[in-house]
Amino acid sequence: MMHRTFVTMIAVVVAACLFHVASADWLGLNFNPFFDFNRQSTALIKFYEETQGATKWPNQFRGGWASQTPCAWDGNERAHPAPWGTRCVTGGWHQPPPRGDGGLLFLEHYSGFAEGPVPREFDAFQMTDVIGLGHNKLNGPIWDTQYHTFLHRLDLAHNQMSGTLPDNFMKRNTIHCELVNLYDNQFTGSIPAIINTLKPLTAFLLGKNQFSGTVPDISNLKRLRHLDLGDNQFSGTIGPWLKELDNLAWLFLQNNQFTGTLPELPPRVSRVLIGQNKWTGRIPESYGSLGYLRVFNCTGCQLECPTPNFLQHVYFSTHCKTPKW
Numbered sequence: 389m390m391h392r393t394f395v396t397m398i399a400v401v402v403a404a405c406l407f408h409v410a411s412a413d414w415l416g417l418n419f420n421p422f423f424d425f426n427r428q429s430t431a432l433i434k435f436y437e438e439t440q441g442a443t444k445w446p447n448q449f450r451g452g453w454a455s456q457t458p459c460a461w462d463g464n465e466r467a468h469p470a471p472w473g474t475r476c477v478t479g480g481w482h483q484p485p486p487r488g489d490g491g492l493l494f495l496e497h498y499s500g501f502a503e504g505p506v507p508r509e510f511d512a513f514q515m516t517d518v519i520g521l522g523h524n525k526l527n528g529p530i531w532d533t534q535y536h537t538f539l540h541r542l543d544l545a546h547n548q549m550s551g552t553l554p555d556n557f558m559k560r561n562t563i564h565c566e567l568v569n570l571y572d573n574q575f576t577g578s579i580p581a582i583i584n585t586l587k588p589l590t591a592f593l594l595g596k597n598q599f600s601g602t603v604p605d606i607s608n609l610k611r612l613r614h615l616d617l618g619d620n621q622f623s624g625t626i627g628p629w630l631k632e633l634d635n636l637a638w639l640f641l642q643n644n645q646f647t648g649t650l651p652e653l654p655p656r657v658s659r660v661l662i663g664q665n666k667w668t669g670r671i672p673e674s675y676g677s678l679g680y681l682r683v684f685n686c687t688g689c690q691l692e693c694p695t696p697n698f699l700q701h702v703y704f705s706t707h708c709k710t711p712k713w
């Protein structure tokens with residue numbers, strides 16, 4: 389009796405494990421994907437229609453977009469070639485989930501003429517590597533990004549998108565997220581704390597928007613090379629976490645409402661644009677021993693130098709350097 393219960397228990401455990409493997413766990417997903425080809429097709433069709441593909445996109449960008457069955461999810465690529473600027477894969481190594489990582493792999497459109505909102509159905513692009521839609525005329529809010537799991541590059545720069553970044557921004561994209569470029573849009577609200585979990589980020593570009601609030605601790609982003617928060621309405625002080633960004637080279641904080649004394653800078657920083665803020669006090673002495681510092685631009689800042697000319701060796705500095713004529 390005892391024995392039979394035990395065997396049943398083992399069988400249940402094994403079955404549960406098998407089920408777990410058969411679900412998306414091995415893909416690094418901690419959720420069951422609602423993987424839906426129809427929703428991906430709808431997203432592409434709506435993107436073409438709502439950004440006025442037929443009338444606004446230049447001719448050479450329209451190939452394959454008018455199809456009602458884009459991306460050949462039926463395997464017939466001859467009948468349904470992938471729309472121009474996309475790459476859709478459902479064969480070979482890229483079987484559809486849960487067996488593989490098939491689906492839309494790339495979506496790039498840089499014509500400059502895509503004009504309108506981005507469909508909310510973009511949340512179906514769970515396996516997508518690259519979404520590049522910069523330099524267009526896109527507007528409206530960003531879609532629900534929490535289901536992306538393989539998105540290396542998100543480039544929406546130079547558009548007119550608006551709204552806030554929610555607390556679950558890129559929630560499941562913690563292994564692959566390298567670029568978030570929202571530069572030059574109309575986004576508002578503060579930076580969600582979840583950004584600090586996107587460890588592979590090398591560039592986080594929010595410049596030229598209407599973001600506000602204080603900047604959260606992002607010291608986990610050890611690969612970050614370029615942080616651009618310039619030309620927004622950020623306020624408060626920058627915490628001591630900044631100096632822990634071991635690979636940060638370019639730091640742009642100019643034209644905000646930052647207050648307090650200047651933060652300690654990370655060791656490899658080379659280009660520092662932090663002017664047009666409300667910094668006060670004395671420039672930290674440590675700036676004098678930053679070996680990579682080439683440009684220190686604090687235009688409009690009323691700051692004291694710890695010793696005269698202590699940034700004399702820096703190639704360009706608005707402070708603590710006497711120009712040589």
Ligand SMILES: *[C@@H]1O[C@H](CO)[C@@H](O)[C@H](O)[C@H]1NC(C)=O
Nearest residue numbers: 642643661662663664685687
């Ligand atoms: C310094 O920064 C200001 C913005 O704060 C910018 O307008 C100016 O062009 C910069 N100067 C140099 C030489 O980089």
